Amino acid sequence: MRKVVVLGGGLAGLSAAIYLALKENQVILVEQEPTLGGKASEIVEDGFRFDTGPSVLTMPDVVTGIFQDAGYKCPISFEPLELLSRNIFSSGRVLDVYQDWEKTQEQLDPAEKVSFVQLLKEARKLYVGACETFVFGRAPGILSLFKYAIRYGFRSYPTMKLASLIRSFNPSPDLERIFLRFATYLGANPYLAPAILHNIAWVEFGQGTVFPRGGMYGLVRALEELAVNLRVDIRRSAEVTHLEINKGCISSVVADDQIKCDAVVSSLDIIRTYQLLGWRHRLEQARPSLSGLVVFLAVRGHNPLMSHHTISYPANYRSEFDSIQLGEWPEDPTLYIYLSCRGDSGDAPLGCENWFVMTNAPTVEHSIDEERQTRRVTQLLINRGFLEPEQIIWTKHLGPRHLARMAYRGSIYGNAPDSLLSTLRPNNRVPGISNLALAGGTVFPGGGVPLALLSGKEAARVIEVK
Ligand SMILES: Cc1cc2nc3c(=O)[nH]c(=O)nc-3n(C[C@H](O)[C@H](O)[C@H](O)COP(=O)(O)OP(=O)(O)OC[C@H]3O[C@@H](n4cnc5c(N)ncnc54)[C@H](O)[C@@H]3O)c2cc1C
Incomplete structure (x- = not known):
């Protein structure tokens, strides 16, 4: 043995x-x-339970597959989410993205409907092309890369940036942000990311997400x-x-x-x-992917505006990434808010909610004052009208400093996938x-x-x- x-x-x-x-x-x-x-750890305190890392689960078959391969029944039950994400813009607009495209389209104007469907179809095309070579099976060698290039080469827009690809479908600024944000799922700056990362939109919006x-x-x-x-x-x-x-x-x-x-x-x-x-x-010499700061708030009361997964966008989406690129904390970042208690009521005491609020962050050598940014994020939740100060029972945070214990420079996804080659x-x-x-x-x-x-x-x- x-x-x-x-x-x-x-x-x-x-x-x-x-x-x-x-x-x-x-x-x-x-x-x-x-x-x-x-x-993927957890914090349990005073009757509140928080996941500390991943919150959006895609491709649950990969998890069940492990148990099947071992000859066991998967003990986890996965709840498919009908409402995938609630997107709140600085204009006050709320746009819910559902697993059912038609329900999403009901909230869109005619031009947006066209862009939305075209963007999803494009994402599906890129995903189908990429998954065989870059997701399942073995790490691609020269032969499989060559085959991919022959089969999908130009259709995967090798020299195009994600932002240009998305704009080519004439989305409204709100739709553009929703689709750009998927680049951050691999820790990329959406304005530098290559077009191929658009395939991630298909994984979430096309295949759906589940809550374990x-x-x-x-x-x-x-x-x-x-x-x-x-x-x-x-x-x-x-x-x-x-x-x-x-x-x-x-x-x-x-x-x-x-x-x-x-x-x-x-x-x-x-x-x-x-x-x-x-x-x-x-x-070690490559540019690192994004780090993250998660603020955990034990909250009294219930905010009906929040969904299981809510994203609150700032007025200027791009400036968040410009700041991080310069090694600075963004002043007005996107807030991703995850309330696991909406899926599992046992995650918070009766009448309370567990708010996991994540923002993109620079890597550890730049993120000196996590406490100040934690206070800023908390204040933004109040300024954007999501919480009243007296609702907050306590806060905690984990950021680049904590991530650096397990990831080089606290960067969540290794080197930044800023070009087609660096996504490999x-x-x-x-x-x-x-x-x-x-x-x-x-x-x-x-x-x-x-x-x-x-x-x-x-x-x-x-x-x-x-
Ligand atoms: C805030 C946050 C949000 C995220 N959100 C999502 C999401 O919504 N959906 C999603 O799919 N993914 C998400 N991710 C990414 C996902 O969590 C990771 O890609 C995944 O968990 C990585 O797992 P891993 O085993 O590769 O690495 P890790 O989880 O980093 O595991 C490495 C382990 O090695 C240990 N270790 C390190 N050094 C040593 C040593 N010298 N000796 C012994 N042990 C050591 C570490 O303590 C750690 O336990 C998120 C990540 C973070 C941080």
């Missing part, structure tokens, strides 16, 4: 550990924190339980500090103690994995180390819950075929 050590107990590490255990390996998962989940009962952290709990059932040895509060190499192989993982091993899957940020090897990765995530193998495979949101197929889970599966496969 081979002994394989998995570094990191986030979603990718859990997925890798499960697939490795299914292949009869002895698996040890090493996590630096006392709890698993990584970016038990919140997003319920996924972590369920995967952890599955890993334990498969006899994965989980070691918490154990920070890996070094990987020992002997003749082109990792011979042991150094955490609290030295763990001798036959193979390693690292789900850490790729730059961190290279640092543990004593190497430097070229992406690094391969799951490490040249020169034959028994190491990489998983996690910074390598193929990429970040976000479903892709991070797929990366774990792929890393387990890569290690097996060596």
Whole structure:
């Protein structure tokens, strides 16, 4: 039986550990924190429960697929959301986007209706082209990239920016913002992102999103339980500090103690994995993707204007990204507000709500005063008329400083996908180390819950075929 050590107990590490255990390996998962989940953690206090990271779940089949592959019934029930997002603009306009396109279109003027449908069809076309090569299966090699280029090359607008593609459908400024914002799902500046990222709109608006009962952290709990059932040895509060190499192989993982091993899957940020090897990765020089600041508010009362997922846009969407580009906190950012208590009433005490308010943020070296930005975000909620000061029972925040514990510079999605080439995530193998495979949101197929889970599966496969 081979002994394989998995570094990191986030979603990718859990997925890798499960697939490795299914292949009869002895698996040890090493996590630096006392709890698993990584970016997908939770805060529980005074009867309030908050997910700390992901809140929008797409592609639930990827989650159920893991349980099926293990021969278990998926214990999580997924509630499809009819209302995908409520979009509130500085003009006061409220635009609800439903899974049912017709319901969305009822709120649009005739010109917007045309743009909306055309934008969705374009997103579907890009998604269908990209998913085979860039999402499912193996990291693309030269041959598959060549095939993709032959088949979809010009139809994927290789030299076009996302903003230009969206504008070519003559959307109203409100629709334009809704579609531009999807670039931030991969941590990109929407005004620099390549056109191919428009495919993300299809994943949310075309395929829909679900709410997992038990919140997003319920996924972590369920995967952890599955890993334990498969006899994965989980070691918490154990920070890996070094990987020992002997003749082109990792011979042991150094955490609290030295763990001798036959193979390693690292789900850490790729730059961190290279640092543990004593190497430097070229992406250290690349521009990082966006970081984020999440303000958690324990709120008294109920605001009917808020939906499960609400986005409040500022008057000037672009200036938010201009500030971040300069390494500054945006003064008037977009607020993404997630109320998991709308899906699971147990997440807040009776008569109260749990407000998770996320804004884009610069990476950690620029984000010196998170507390000041937290106060600014709280004030914006009041200024935009969403909350009265006396409704706020307490606030907490997690920002780039916290994220930097698990992500290089606190950037959520690795290097910024600012061009077609930089959207390609690094391969799951490490040249020169034959028994190491990489998983996690910074390598193929990429970040976000479903892709991070797929990366774990792929890393387990890569290690097996060596
Ligand atoms: C605020 C926020 C909102 C998000 N929203 C969404 C969303 O709505 N939908 C979506 O799909 N995705 C979202 N994401 C992205 C998604 O959460 C991530 O892509 C995904 O969780 C990444 O999982 P991972 O396992 O690759 O990385 P991580 O979760 O970072 O896991 C890495 C693990 O490794 C551990 N670790 C690091 N260094 C060491 C070490 N030296 N020794 C031992 N352990 C170590 C860390 O503690 C961590 O547990 C969001 C992320 C954030 C931060």
